Amino acid sequence: MKYLDEYRDGEIASKIVAEMRRIQTQPWLMMEVCGGQTHSIVKNGLDHLLPPGVELVHGPGCPVCVTPLEMIDKAHAIARLPDVIFCSFGDMLRVPGSNGDLFTIKSEGGNVRIVYSPLDCLKIARANPDKKIVFFAIGFETTAPANAMLAWRAREEKMTNVSLLVSHVLVPPALEAILASPENRVQGFLGPGHVCAVMGYSEYTPISARYKVPIVVTGFEPLDILQGVLMVIKQLEEGRAVVENQYSRVLDQAGNLPAQKLIGKVFAVGDRKWRGIGTIPMSGYHLREEFAAYDAERLFDVAAIATLEPAICISGEILRGIKKPHDCPAFGTLCNPQRPLGATMVSAEGACAAYYAYGRHLNPDALHQIALDPVGASSFNEGRH
């Protein structure tokens, strides 16, 4: 059954790619901004299927990757405190700070816990009244409703031993920062599907209009991504620039209104630093003043931690679509997932880590040969067996 599906998927993929070839008259460059999409593109070799001249670059779509090193160091400083139980999503545990990762801290006696839901922190707090429970609240808009609920409930229940170390980032300001740069190469975006399931996609309309770029909200399955790319090419070829929704079977323009409402009550938008990119104005969430008693940055004295990123790392240019992993002399040599030098290698959903995981550091020249393969869809199911 699975093979039949894959065969059918391969056939549909060939048709979508054939349509791209039919309508495309010039080179186009577009960016996805979702770590899940990046992973799907690289794993399934979708970028190899595109017609020559249609290029995908991989934007800042992985929240683990863009969490600044100093924030990770802050987290580690708090996690090392003897009266703290430090709670985090599993993805953050292996991300190295200036001195080890959360696993190291745990092995040295720190109380570090992986949680599935932010609400788990409330249970841990009730069971450990003599400890301070600190949750590392990272993520894009998809994760914000869950993290907001933790702060909201902690305050409702008047808990005194729970706080959040917030490092929340927002997709639309990142798109603006990329487009506003004089070096920008990006001509269209695949919008992040599950982010928009929460937020809807109205906030992308002014960006699309101001910078005259098509933005197509897209799912993460291989056919979704190919269809999203086709929709962007179509707009570019027709000289249009609007927001379209490829992923209408899952989301609509409004998003999840109750979630947006609670996010607004708990968080305020403010400036945020993005690893590899720098500070982007009004690009992240901070706890509102009413939740100051739950803000770990205020409760723990970890304000001024200075960090230094390796000069060789080009993750900032990769995240802005100016370069790709192969353009980095350290890619796969000095820098690998075991010893990452920067943002795009620290998590599996980063562009460099994804390229590395699927062997692209071994033979970069093969990419160009595959891109010119006239059959197109032949490699579509590679890696799925």
Next chain:
Amino acid sequence: MCLAIPGKVVETYDQGGLRMARVKFGGIVREACLEYLPETQVGEYVLVHVGFAITRVDEVEAERTYQALKDLDQLTELDSPVVDEMSEADAAQQETVSRFIKGSNGNEIP
């Protein structure tokens, strides 16, 4: 980590004023908060991200999405330890953390 995982709601209940559900993902049942989709009924399918249902989908979409996430090794968050209100004890964490490192699908988390 921004992808949501589809599952079937098998039970709904109130937990300290929060609307909650037991949601079945493949063979794993986990707790999810329904506060953002309060009208969700038993038998419906929802996309769940870090323990919160964010949108409803139909059965066909749920099945497709689940399979696609499995192909991408993106189901590991389901292997995070269960924090149980009653037996919450530090002794449990050692085992659950090591279980997380090797996901249920047998893949090492990179």
